[in-house]
Amino acid sequence: MDLQTKLNNAGLRMTRPRQVVLSILEEAPVPLSPQSIHQHSIEAGQEIGLVSVYRTLEVLMELALVRKVHGADGCHGYVIASPGHHHHLVCHECDRAIEFSGKEDLANLMARIQKETGYIVDGHMLQLYGLCPECQSKMKARVNE
Amino acid sequence: MDLQTKLNNAGLRMTRPRQVVLSILEEAPVPLSPQSIHQHSIEAGQEIGLVSVYRTLEVLMELALVRKVHGADGCHGYVIASPGHHHHLVCHECDRAIEFSGKEDLANLMARIQKETGYIVDGHMLQLYGLCPECQSKMKARVNE
């Protein structure tokens, strides 16, 4: 299902800002902040009001088309999200983020915690951090200087 | 090791603001924002400048005495952290947060993702969401009205 239909199904309209924000996030290899998205829109000759960026992100979050990526210490920004449930793996050097899935691997853990705590566990957020292949190469190159 | 020594070891000093912020977080059953911590300090007759709250949180984060709790959609706030590595389980009704550990459970997953993606995976953040026992009771009570 495409953006147009997804929006219309929710009683929303397909507009230029929504297209632009989505396509900027689709291009970006790293999580972007609202300010950063706004900046990109200007550089692409498709300026969008900063306020609309905020509003659009809210909509896209509700449609689960984008997600927020967090760091242990702070929030990194928004990334495009493919359909379904999944997590993100973020490079702590360059912030490049990619998706991965692993729902099954958490099922045991979640069941155990539910039993131990008395909480009913019904959701989770998992993020992995590491060094992406590109940054690994750069690091090797630096050592060989 | 107590706060005093921990601070001194890092070349830092033990001060009232640091004691107060820490003890407020120790009391609190839910994650607190800087503003909220500031408010608590006033109500406790131990007012601390808001700016100092920010500075103190930064220090306590570095000492790993507090952590940030995130929601899928936004950041919840700061919570006290016991020593060592662990995660948080947050009630989406009342925000009550408790710790749990489960490093082993993730080892397989992390190894798999590392192989699949080429990233060197060296860190992770996991949070579970659910309904705490108290909120479960309230919910039942409401149904029986």
Next chain:
DNA sequence: CTCCTTACTGATAAATATTTTCAATAAGGA
């Protein structure tokens, strides 16, 4: 295709949140 209805946008202003500066204070080792 044209006409409405009303969701949406962008400009502006307002409200919040965070960071910077700097003189005065106090922690804690000598």
Next chain:
DNA sequence: TCCTTATTGAAAATATTTATCAGTAAGGAG
């Protein structure tokens, strides 16, 4: 007790997010 200097709090500067509102345009009805 006396220094040195980390730390605090008040104030101001920035940055971020939300609220308003009149004008615009998406898209269904006819």
